[in-house]
Amino acid sequence: MPPLNAVRAFEAAARRLSFKDAAAELGVTHGAVSRQIRLLEEWLGPPALFRRLSHGVALTMEGRALLADIQPALERIARAASTHGGRPSGTVVLRVNALATFSLRWLVPKLGQLREAHPDIEVELTTGSAPVDGLAGEYDLIIRGGPDAFDGFEARLLLPEWRLPACSPSLLQRQPLDEVGDLARHTLLQVASMPRLWRDWLVKAGHGALEPAATLMLDHFYLSIQAAVDGLGVAMAPSTLIEDDLRAGRLVTPFPQISLPSRGYFAYTPVDSPLRAASERVCTWIEGVPAH
Structure with a gap:
């Protein structure tokens, strides 16, 4: 059997294609992961498992083949161990x-x-x-x-x-939204992966030419929703993901009758x-x- 710590380090580094990220996942240093990989490569013998690049690492053909065999084996071990960790019988x-x-x-x-x-x-x-x-x-x-x-x-x-505008009640107190045209005085929170979302909604609402006072581009929906909760602007929010915020009064939907269909x-x-x-x-x- 190869050294199991080295196998774990290899699997994490191969999955993430990063010794640094593997070290963070395993709770060890970057150098410890490098040493474990080197130990495994020495135990197996050539060819190498990784190609060292200027920015990160890449798996060799042999490394990919080893990962394909090791990953399911480690998952089976973890699955077997999880049933014997003091959990109630039948869990x-x-x-x-x-x-x-x-x-x-x-x-x-x-x-x-x-x-x-x-x-x-x-x-x-x-x-x-x-x-x-x-x-x-x-x-x-x-x-x-x-x-x-x-x-x-x-x-x-x-x-x-479905998707529709959402914002904090405090924002509406500062700057009311009585009609769609009032969005021209607000900051619209955009999601980078869906840059046309607001424009499509405005077209459906009959205000396709509207220009907001400002826009704020964010990476993910959860960031735009949090920005809306914090009163930074009006988000185009997924209905399912703001249910708790609506229930708790952290968000409101000023135009609930106008929404975009979604997957x-x-x-x-x-x-x-x-x-x-x-x-x-x-x-x-x-x-x-x-x-x-």
């Missing part, structure tokens, strides 16, 4: 991969409710945006936009969604997953969470 560990914004704004705040509803299911959550059939790891439940079709996966609608959130479950029954229970629970 199921469900591996879930979901979009980061959905996880942050919807799923994580409700994990406590899920645990109360299904105490025998323990969610192991990671985030990502890679295509369902392009994920490196094995997952029992993947949450992405849809509907899409992937070979070997069943798709199920979890939550519909809903879908669950994609591998047809050969041994935990399909547990995935179905979690999906049913998500569908039943009351909306605003």
Whole structure:
């Protein structure tokens, strides 16, 4: 057997294509990861597993082949160990991969409710945006936009969604929004990945030529939503992800009657997953969470 610490370091570095990121994940120094990789390469013998580049590393053909064999083995070991960690008898560990914004704004705040509803299911959550059939790891439940079709996966609608303007009540007190034209006196919060979102909504609202007082471009929806909560401007927000903020009074929707259609959130479950029954229970629970 090769040294297992070296195997773990290799898997993390190969998955992230970064010794630095692997070190952060494993809680060790960059030098420790380098030493473990070197130890594994010496144990295996040539050829090398990585090509050292000026900015980061790249896997060699042999490194990719080794990763393809090692990754499933480590996942099986972790899965086996997770069933013997003092968890109550019968506990199921469900591996879930979901979009980061959905996880942050919807799923994580409700994990406590899920645990109360299904105490025998323990969610192991990671985030990502890679295509369902392009994920490196094995997952029992993947949450992405849809509907899409992937070979070997069943798709199920979890939550519909639409997009509409949202802002903080304090912003409206300072600068009212009685009609769509009033947006010309506001800052519009933009999402870099969807730069036409505001323009499409304004066209639908009959104000396609409107120019705002200012715009603020942000990387992700969760940043634009937080900026809206903090009173920095008006966000074009996904309806599903602001339910809690609307309920708590942190956000309001000044024009609820005008919205843009959007792809809903879908669950994609591998047809050969041994935990399909547990995935179905979690999906049913998500569908039943009351909306605003």
